[in-house]
Amino acid sequence: xxxxxxxxxxxxxxxxxxxxxxxxxxxxxxxxxxxxxxxxxxxxxxxxxxxxxxxxxxxxxxxxxxxxxxxxxxxxxxxxxxxxxxxxxxxxxxxxxxxxxxxxxxxxxxxxxxxxxxxxxxxxxxxxxxxxxxxxxxxxxxxxxxxxxxxxxxxxxxxxxxxxxxxxxxxxxxxxxxxxxxxxxxxxxxxxxxxxxxxxxxxxxxxxxxxxxxxxxxxxxxxxxxxxxxxxxxxxxxxxxxxxxxxxxxxxxxxxxxxxxxxxxxxxxxxxxxxxxxxxxxxxxxxxxxxxxxxxxxxxxxxxxxxxxxxxxxxxxxxxxxxxxxxxxxxxxxxxxxxxxxxxxxxxxxxxxxxxxxx
Amino acid sequence: xxxxxxxxxxxxxxxxxxxxxxxxxxxxxxxxxxxxxxxxxxxxxxxxxxxxxxxxxxxxxxxxxxxxxxxxxxxxxxxxxxxxxxxxxxxxxxxxxxxxxxxxxxxxxxxxxxxxxxxxxxxxxxxxxxxxxxxxxxxxxxxxxxxxxxxxxxxxxxxxxxxxxxxxxxxxxxxxxxxxxxxxxxxxxxxxxxxxxxxxxxxxxxxxxxxxxxxxxxxxxxxxxxxxxxxxxxxxxxxxxxxxxxxxxxxxxxxxxxxxxxxxxxxxxxxxxxxxxxxxxxxxxxxxxxxxx
Amino acid sequence: xxxxxxxxxxxxxxxxxxxxxxxxxxxxxxxxxxxxxxxxxxxxxxxxxxxxxxxxxxxxxxxxxxxxxxxxxxxxxxxxxxxxxxxxxxxxxxxxxxxxxxxxxxxxxxxxxxxxxxxxxxxxxxxxxxxxxxxxxxxxxxxxxxxxxxxxxxxxxxxxxxxxxxxxxxxxxxxxxxxxxxxxxxxxxxxxxxxxxxxxxxxxxxxxxxxxxxxxxxxxxxxxxxxxxxxxxxxxxxxxxxxxxxxxxxxx
Numbered sequence: 001x002x003x004x005x006x007x008x009x010x011x012x013x014x015x016x017x018x019x020x021x022x023x024x025x026x027x028x029x030x031x032x033x034x035x036x037x038x039x040x041x042x043x044x045x046x047x048x049x050x051x052x053x054x055x056x057x058x059x060x061x062x063x064x065x066x067x068x069x070x071x072x073x074x075x076x077x078x079x080x081x082x083x084x085x086x087x088x089x090x091x092x093x094x095x096x097x098x099x100x101x102x103x104x105x106x107x108x109x110x111x112x113x114x115x116x117x118x119x120x121x122x123x124x125x126x127x128x129x130x131x132x133x134x135x136x137x138x139x140x141x142x143x144x145x146x147x148x149x150x151x152x153x154x155x156x157x158x159x160x161x162x163x164x165x166x167x168x169x170x171x172x173x174x175x176x177x178x179x180x181x182x183x184x185x186x187x188x189x190x191x192x193x194x195x196x197x198x199x200x201x202x203x204x205x206x207x208x209x210x211x212x213x214x215x216x217x218x219x220x221x222x223x224x225x226x227x228x229x230x231x232x233x234x235x236x237x238x239x240x241x242x243x244x245x246x247x248x249x250x251x252x253x254x255x256x257x258x259x260x261x262x263x264x265x266x267x268x269x270x271x272x273x274x275x276x277x278x279x280x281x282x283x284x285x286x287x288x289x290x291x292x293x294x295x296x297x298x299x300x301x302x303x304x305x306x307x308x309x310x311x312x313x314x315x316x317x318x319x320x321x322x323x324x325x326x327x328x329x330x331x332x333x334x335x336x337x338x339x340x341x342x343x344x345x346x347x348x349x350x351x352x353x354x355x356x357x358x359x
Numbered sequence: 360x361x362x363x364x365x366x367x368x369x370x371x372x373x374x375x376x377x378x379x380x381x382x383x384x385x386x387x388x389x390x391x392x393x394x395x396x397x398x399x400x401x402x403x404x405x406x407x408x409x410x411x412x413x414x415x416x417x418x419x420x421x422x423x424x425x426x427x428x429x430x431x432x433x434x435x436x437x438x439x440x441x442x443x444x445x446x447x448x449x450x451x452x453x454x455x456x457x458x459x460x461x462x463x464x465x466x467x468x469x470x471x472x473x474x475x476x477x478x479x480x481x482x483x484x485x486x487x488x489x490x491x492x493x494x495x496x497x498x499x500x501x502x503x504x505x506x507x508x509x510x511x512x513x514x515x516x517x518x519x520x521x522x523x524x525x526x527x528x529x530x531x532x533x534x535x536x537x538x539x540x541x542x543x544x545x546x547x548x549x550x551x552x553x554x555x556x557x558x559x560x561x562x563x564x565x566x567x568x569x570x571x572x573x574x575x576x577x578x579x580x581x582x583x584x585x586x587x588x589x590x591x592x593x594x595x596x597x598x599x600x601x602x603x604x605x606x607x608x609x610x611x612x613x614x615x616x617x618x619x620x621x622x623x624x625x626x627x628x629x630x631x632x633x634x635x636x637x638x639x640x641x642x643x644x645x646x647x648x649x650x651x652x
Numbered sequence: 653x654x655x656x657x658x659x660x661x662x663x664x665x666x667x668x669x670x671x672x673x674x675x676x677x678x679x680x681x682x683x684x685x686x687x688x689x690x691x692x693x694x695x696x697x698x699x700x701x702x703x704x705x706x707x708x709x710x711x712x713x714x715x716x717x718x719x720x721x722x723x724x725x726x727x728x729x730x731x732x733x734x735x736x737x738x739x740x741x742x743x744x745x746x747x748x749x750x751x752x753x754x755x756x757x758x759x760x761x762x763x764x765x766x767x768x769x770x771x772x773x774x775x776x777x778x779x780x781x782x783x784x785x786x787x788x789x790x791x792x793x794x795x796x797x798x799x800x801x802x803x804x805x806x807x808x809x810x811x812x813x814x815x816x817x818x819x820x821x822x823x824x825x826x827x828x829x830x831x832x833x834x835x836x837x838x839x840x841x842x843x844x845x846x847x848x849x850x851x852x853x854x855x856x857x858x859x860x861x862x863x864x865x866x867x868x869x870x871x872x873x874x875x876x877x878x879x880x881x882x883x884x885x886x887x888x889x890x891x892x893x894x895x896x897x898x899x900x901x902x903x904x
Contacts, residue, residue, distance in 0.1 A: 059451070065451065065454075118633070118637050121637065121640065122636060122637075122640050125387075125393060125450075125591075125595070126591065126636055126640060126641070126642075128393075129587070129588060129591045129632070129636075130632070130633050130636055132584070133588065133629035133630075133632050133633050134629070134633065136584075136625060136626065136629050137626040137629050137630060140622065140623060140625050140626035140629075141623070141626055143622060144620065144622045144623060158620075177622075202767050205766060205767045205768070205769055206763070206766065206767050208766075209761075209763070209765075209766025209767065209773065210756065210759070210761060210766055210776070210777075210780075211762075211763040211766055212766065213745070213749055213752060213753050213756070214753065214756055216742065216744065216745055216749075217742045217745070217753045219744075220741075220742040220743055220744050220745065221740045221741070221742060221743075223704065223724075223736075223740060224736070224740035224741070224742065225742075225753070226703075226704075226723075226724035226725050226728075227702055227704075227724055227725075227728055227733065227734050227817075228728060228733070228753060228754050228756065228816060228817070228819075228820050229725045229726075229728035229729050229756065229757045229820055230725060230753070230756060231725055232725070238763055265581075270584060274395075274458050277454075277455065277458075278455055278458060281451055281452065281454075281455045282455070285451065310469070310470055311470070313462065313465075313466040313469070314463065314466040314467065314469075314470060316462065316466075317459050317460075317462035317463035317466055318459075318463060320455070320456075320458070320459035320462065321441055321456055321459035321460060321463065324445070324452055324455050324456040324459060325441070325444055325445065325456070327452075328445055328448040328449070328452035328456075329444035329445050329448060330444075330445075330447045330448060331444060332444065
């Protein structure tokens with residue numbers, strides 16, 4: 001019981017910090033004190049955080065390494081952007097966005113579910129490589145899809161624009177490698193923050209529920225979980241599907257924040273999957289709030305280093321390696337233990353100075 | 360004749376994948392880690408060869424030798440600085456560190472060589488064979504690549520089977536703790552594995568860029584991922600598996616490009632991987648490990 | 653018919669016949685011992701009874717239902733729970749949660765109810781907590797409910813594993829070397845606990861044991877396994893005096 005309260009407390013304080021940050025940033029933006037660079041990052045940071053929270057459910061609680069979550073983000077992004085584009089002139093803004101959010105989430109969940117059925121039969125590094133493969137397939141296939149719309153309805157092709165056979169007045173919705181352009185830019189910072197908080201609440205409630213306990217039991221010891229009568233496949237599927245759905249929400253936000261949505265290795269390929277995994281591991285495996293913190297810090301870090309121009313990504317990579325060694329290398333951990341440099345000890349010192357801020 | 364040409368091109372590309380896959384599979388077998396930075400070592404190797412040949416005017420073979428030396432040293436250095444402190448940490452921590460190293464190498468290359476692609480001059484001057492009255496052309500690159508791959512494979516298999524360090528490698532990959540108890544220097548063995556894998560990466564880099572001459576700091580990334588796929592495909596940890604996986608992957612990729620769709624070739628390669636793993640969850644030549652209850 | 657009826661059970665791993673023509677009949681309420689030297693195939697029998705291994709031959713009936721070769725989770729639902737020789741707890745979860753996972757199939761609310769925290773969630777969780785604490789109190793573990801399972805001392809971990817198995821509401825409880833690694837005091841406590849849960853939960857128990865003292869002290873009947881075959885079986889006193897058994901255990 002105490003355990004649960006502790007995690008609930010942590011959730012509430014995380015939400016508190018997010019709300020405070022939201023207010024501060026909104027005021028700064030309203031008064032023109034936020035650089036355009038930073039304000040342009042507000043929604044993407046929330047989108048990455050969402051995907052990281054989703055991936056953390058998979059890595060931290062299901063105990064399976066996925067390198068394909070950018071693929072689910074991609075599905076969410078394209079499904080929702082497609083819907084928004086098609087019904088741009090027929091459904092009013094607000095209900096259309098709500099519907100497209102639902103559609104993006106459901107499609108990501110559906111893909112997660114379908115992919116999980118075969119994939120979850122594998123484990124460990126094999127599962128990781130197969131999810132990576134699925135992510136790449138999704139990205140590749142989206143790059144050859146052409147969909148057009150005219151008075152007769154939708155036209156679909158996987159070859160090129162001309163083979164759609166559209167009427168002269170028709171509009172091209174999905175243009176192969178050029179993706180979808182002109183999606184309404186409806187992802188506001190407010191909306192992004194609300195969705196992020198919602199995802200944190202949902203994941204927190206999930207892992208502390210009957211189903212969540214079963215998922216954790218399967219992660220801790222699958223054989224024991226079977227002998228106490230848990231249906232392994234069912235719970236693995238549920239957890240993976242929810243994880244994919246949350247990544248999909250991140251995709252919806254991402255898609256409605258840019259003018260031209262294209263699928264490249266950097267935004268929806270393995271590079272993105274890996275970047276999100278970095279957030280999850282650095283923020284703490286199984287620690288949802290940590291994922292958000294890591295996503296925010298690591299997205300802002302290269303931007304703050306922008307003054308250093310060409311050196312910034314180099315510094316970023318060095319910081320990443322150093323952080324990993326600092327946090328995980330057994331010999332360094334031993335040294336930190338000896339000299340009172342553990343996270344707990346540092347946090348305690350910090351707490352004394354800023355009691356109010358932390359509570 | 361078209362099909363034969365594609366097949367030979369596929370074998371050639373597959374040979375490059377196989378050489379890269381060796382680096383992945385040996386490191387995985389012995390250190391139990393996915394060395395995500397391996398693809399970037401290939402890129403560094405290619406740049407070193409390029410500089411040796413173009414800027415300094417050294418002939419191809421010595422340039423490659425220099426590149427092998429540089430990459431071997433680089434591989435051992437990376438292992439020492441970034442991976443060995445994490446030997447007892449979780450796999451995930453090592454994986455993320457490897458990703459960090461990958462970013463580091465890419466960005467170092469970006470600083471040193473810039474982001475514009477350089478045009479790599481082939482290390483093979485020979486034009487190749489023209490058979491069946493000119494209908495079937497086999498490039499010198501393809502022949503040299505395939506032969507190099509076979510030589511490397513044979514040497515490596517001999518090395519692992521019949522030499523002392525090779526036996527130490529097998530012992531460490533079977534059971535690291537038991538190997539330590541038997542007096543095998545595990546650190547030295549892992550270091551040697553990285554040295555061999557990285558040296559091979561230098562060769563792979565030169566061969567890859569001879570066939571696909573546009574070289575950028577990101578050149579190694581995708582072939583790296585695909586070679587890793589090839590290693591998994593063949594059964595990760597197995598040297599013949601890397602060869603088989605690499606060759607199959609290269610052939611599938613080239614044939615898919617030729618006959619189905621060049622844009623979907625990668626998707627098809629990955630789809631085949633998924634199907635193979637679903638039928639045989641540890642790869643074609645991989646060993647099945649069952650948990651003891 | 654007996655509660656557990658095993659006939660001609662056998663399994664081969666490759667060419668190796670690990671267990672052959674194994675027969676066992678346990679009546680309701682009995683405390684039955686399965687003994688034998690190392691490598692005799694005792695744990696293999698347990699693994700077949702719980703569906704972790706699929707037997708190559710023979711039949712297993714629990715309460716007149718054929719459970720041969722069924723899935724582990726289904727066999728548990730049918731009424732068989734077990735512990736493991738090398739303890740398998742859910743180490744990253746609290747002692748209470750370990751037992752609540754055992755209660756998983758006895759209490760029901762859906763995933764959505766849990767995410768949305770509907771009233772049913774709070775009501776069911778409360779019931780589950782009470783029930784779990786009740787089971788834990790039998791072992792004196794209720795005061796340790798919030799501790800991580802992996803932080804419990806060794807002997808307590810074994811007891812928690814039994815508590816978790818009991819939480820699934822089994823008809824038959826399989827204990828795989830419950831006294832392994834325990835000192836004489838802990839072993840004596842364990843014997844008392846086993847006697848207690850048998851009374852409290854009215855349960856049938858089959859246990860694997862090396863410790864002859866424990867076996868002769870509490871089991872009514874024994875089956876001795878040697879090289880995968882039944883060497884002797886029957887009332888404890890008869891079996892222990894069987895010359896074949898003495899030979900197998902003490903050597904010639």
